[in-house]
Amino acid sequence: MGRPAGWLKGLTGRNPMISPGAPKSRRSVERQFWKEVAIGASSEDAGAAVGVSQAVGARWFRQGGGMATITLVEPGGRYLSFVEREEIALLRTQNVGVREIARRLGRDASTVSRELRRNAATRAGKLHYRASVAQWKSELMARRPKTAKLVKNPRLRAYVQEHLDGRVCLPDGTVVAGPAVAAWKGRNKPHRGDRAWSIAWSPEQISQRLKLEFPDDGAMRISHEAIYQALYIEGRGALKRELVAALRTGRSLRKPRARAQSKPQGHVTADVVISQRPAEAADRAVPGHWEGDLIIGTNRSAIGTLVERKSRSTLLVHLPRLDGYGQQPRIKNGPALAGYGAQAMATALTKSMTCLPQQLRKTITWDRGKELSDHARFAVDTGTKVFFADPHSPWQRPTNENTNGVLRQYFPKGTDLSRWEAQELEAVAYSLNNRPRKVLGWKTPAEVFAEQLESIESTGVATTS
Incomplete structure (x- = not known):
């Protein structure tokens, strides 16, 4: 005899969550990692600073294309923090009541009650509240992944791609092939070698030109930062990664500004x-x-x-x-x-x-x-x-x-x-x-x-x- 349909929703008040595997690092850890990168730390040093391995730090940096994949703004006080969830877990093991826990935390009793029900672990069909699992569940449910604008709008995507990687041609439309180059291998532009010729407008030029060419079409709008994110961040699915070769820098990873300015210059006092x-x-x-x-x-x-x-x-x-x-x-x-x-x-x-x-x-x-x-x-x-x-x-x-x-x-x-x-x-x-x-x-x-x-x-x- 199995459990009846809907038993988990009745237990937690929330639809069953499809487990994505082992819980990832907390978003607060990732946020601090990107803050370290923003002030000039290498991916390895930033990983060590937040307590993850060098390999994990390098992977986060590579997957983000050198760009922060989450907002660096700390969540507001309306949301329970990991510290508060740890306090709830400790008090709960001491059989402290919901209202007393709420008083000690300065929260509403309904907030604590809902937290104990919705974000608890459900192993063996019973609720067991653990801070780490609760934090993982809350962050998973808080994600609101938006479909990238370039994915939803094929016409806009075609315009951006054409002006990034369109072929160079004469006034009569004759295409000029330019030099023969090797296939892109996921690295930066070739050192002292030929690069593929393309129209190669910068993302900012594309963004501003759209306003002139489509003054009355609000759908044909995109910021230059959104174009960079579509190029650099894995999983956006809008533009092919190899289009970074059409950027003026030709970098496959974005270089944080603070890192570029942190070169050792001991001779300058x-x-x-x-x-x-x-x-x-x-x-x-x-x-x-x-x-x-x-x-x-x-x-x-x-x-x-x-x-x-x-x-x-x-x-x-x-x-x-x-x-x-x-x-x-x-x-x-x-x-x-x-x-x-x-x-x-x-x-x-x-x-x-x-x-x-x-x-x-x-x-x-x-x-x-x-x-x-x-x-x-x-x-x-x-x-x-x-x-x-x-x-x-x-x-x-x-x-x-x-x-x-x-x-x-x-x-x-x-x-x-x-x-x-x-x-x-x-x-x-x-x-x-x-x-x-x-x-x-x-x-x-x-x-x-x-x-x-x-x-x-x-x-x-x-x-x-």
């Missing part, structure tokens, strides 16, 4: 950040403040660039290979022989800067690259104070960034920059410094720099080291 730079360097009224960076070529080649903020004058720093480069295997933690290691960079920069009067070499603002980690020695040798821009903030060195873009006319990306000698770099710098500039009232940087020198000489003797 509190006294050399850009906020400590003299105020006179910001308004370009006083000469002698420079911005610097490297332009990188193939085979670990580079050229140093320096631009004076007031006159826009350019200095190019020759960074030749050191003896032994390419002739012996690279030694781990050995000396950098490519020409722009810390010591070589400081020496080359010192040689270039000491050709200028002391009044025209007050400060240099550099990016966060390790090539200038020997900045203390450089500052002592030249009397030039070094400051570092904030991470991922190229706008704090606008003159240098603009000049580097112009220099790519002479030194394109993907070319070997070590083939150029100091004399050739000097010729390119001379050419740039004698171009008229709109920002200078169509004067050339050389003319403005000469005026600065003349002003220094008229007020006092210019000194060099």
